Amino acid sequence: MKSEIDGVIIKRLTSQKDERGWLIELFRSDEIPPEFRPEMAYMSLSHAGVVRGPHEHVHQADLFCFLGPSDFKIYLWDNRSGSASHGRKIVFEAGQKNPSLLIIPPGIVHAYKNIGECDGLVFNAPNRLFKGPGRSDAIDEIRHEENPNSPFKLTD
Numbered sequence: 001m002k003s004e005i006d007g008v009i010i011k012r013l014t015s016q017k018d019e020r021g022w023l024i025e026l027f028r029s030d031e032i033p034p035e036f037r038p039e040m041a042y043m044s045l046s047h048a049g050v051v052r053g054p055h056e057h058v059h060q061a062d063l064f065c066f067l068g069p070s071d072f073k074i075y076l077w078d079n080r081s082g083s084a085s086h087g088r089k090i091v092f093e094a095g096q097k098n099p100s101l102l103i104i105p106p107g108i109v110h111a112y113k114n115i116g117e118c119d120g121l122v123f124n125a126p127n128r129l130f131k132g133p134g135r136s137d138a139i140d141e142i143r144h145e146e147n148p149n150s151p152f153k154l155t156d
Contacts, residue, residue, distance in 0.1 A: 012098065062104045
């Protein structure tokens with residue numbers, strides 16, 4: 001599913017449940033455009049109320065999966081000057097109540113907040129290696145959260 005921001009992909013994930021529990025396909029290479037296919041993967045845990053971001057990448061695209069056990073409010077701003085949706089902001093929820101895959105191209109400022117009452121897990125499979133091969137490159141990140149005058153503010 002395409003979003004209101006050009007190039008951002010938001011896809012509802014489907015849980016296959018049986019008596020043993022559940023299984024969710026996070027991504028399939030035949031469903032991901034080649035430029036967004038992962039180079040690495042990691043998980044993070046965010047405590048209730050914690051905000052990560054806002055930040056953006058110059059070259060990296062993120063492939064996030066929000067599954068639970070908590071829920072997150074996702075904030076996206078299109079900061080790409082040549083984009084058809086430049087300046088647009090969207091906010092939505094993903095996680096336990098709305099399992100979702102989210103592909104964020106370079107130049108999209110993004111942040112998320114754990115809005116639940118418990119810790120929440122987030123899976124990310126970016127299309128670039130963190131700090132490049134052998135961790136020898138600079139970090140590809142512009143951290144707007146460190147700028148008190150940043151126009152990228154989280155609002156409810």
